[in-house]
Amino acid sequence: RKEVEQDPGPFNVPEGATVAFNCTYSNSASQSFFWYRQDCRKEPKLLMSVYSSGNEDGRFTAQLNRASQYISLLIRDSKLSDSATYLCVVNIRGQGGKLIFGQGTELSVKP
Amino acid sequence: DAGVTQSPTHLIKTRGQQVTLRCSPKSGHDTVSWYQQALGQGPQFIFQYYEEEERQRGNFPDRFSGHQFPNYSSELNVNALLLGDSALYLCASSLDWQGNSPLHFGNGTRLTVT
Numbered sequence: 416r417k418e419v420e421q422d423p424g425p426f427n428v429p430e431g432a433t434v435a436f437n438c439t440y441s442n443s444a445s446q447s448f449f450w451y452r453q454d455c456r457k458e459p460k461l462l463m464s465v466y467s468s469g470n471e472d473g474r475f476t477a478q479l480n481r482a483s484q485y486i487s488l489l490i491r492d493s494k495l496s497d498s499a500t501y502l503c504v505v506n507i508r509g510q511g512g513k514l515i516f517g518q519g520t521e522l523s524v525k526p
Numbered sequence: 527d528a529g530v531t532q533s534p535t536h537l538i539k540t541r542g543q544q545v546t547l548r549c550s551p552k553s554g555h556d557t558v559s560w561y562q563q564a565l566g567q568g569p570q571f572i573f574q575y576y577e578e579e580e581r582q583r584g585n586f587p588d589r590f591s592g593h594q595f596p597n598y599s600s601e602l603n604v605n606a607l608l609l610g611d612s613a614l615y616l617c618a619s620s621l622d623w624q625g626n627s628p629l630h631f632g633n634g635t636r637l638t639v640t
Contacts, residue, residue, distance in 0.1 A: 419568075446625075447625055447626075449628070457633070458616060458631035458632060458633050458634055459569065459616070459631050460631070461628045461629070461630075464628070502568050502569075506625040510582060510625070511574060511581050511582040511623050511624050511625055512557060512559060512574050512581070512582065512620060512622070512623050512624060512625040512629075513559075513571045513574060513582045513584065513625070514559075514569075514571060514625070514629065515571065516561075516568030516569045516570070517568050518566070518567050518568045519567075519568050
């Protein structure tokens with residue numbers, strides 16, 4: 416079983432749609448959680464950290480359910496520029512700065 | 527403020543050869559990590575360097591080795607290249623080695639092994 420698993424993609428949505436990505440992690444010692452965004456053939460960039468109480472940044476909302484070991488990302492009012500691959504990322508307690516990435520979910524927003 | 531810089535951007539090598547990739551961290555960062563990203567996959571952690579020592583290592587063979595210099599820059603060396611080593615190699619820097627601050631990635635080095 417992979418340590419971090421994401422919804423298989425790609426997700427093809429029209430502009431203005433709301434889209435949700437799901438991610439599960441297997442290690443209960445996971446302590447920090449992130450969503451990164453990666454544009455085609457570019458480096459990953461931090462989109463947002465995920466906090467236990469849930470957090471929002473503009474059109475983006477992240478949720479964490481520690482009991483279910485589940486993380487989600489909601490994008491409201493999708494823009495063409497949101498088209499990218501979204502990576503769910505976890506850091507394990509005791510493993511320093513090692514980040515474990517999911518395989519990514521590709522989002523394509525169409526006009 | 528320069529971000530993370532990597533060189534070269536692209537590289538083509540033959541099976542069995544050796545390769546060295548280079549990385550300069552973002553200004554102010556002292557921790558460098560290396561990741562391998564195969565096509566269609568998420569990045570996989572290779573190792574992390576802090577204070578010129580390897581602090582964490584992922585599930586990669588000894589053919590993968592690294593070094594960090596006093597100016598915090600880093601090298602990734604891969605010996606006896608295999609076709610399966612073809613990937614995007616990403617360097618990331620951060621303010622601490624314990625995972626408490628976000629990673630900043632470089633543009634990567636795309637390695638092709640033929």
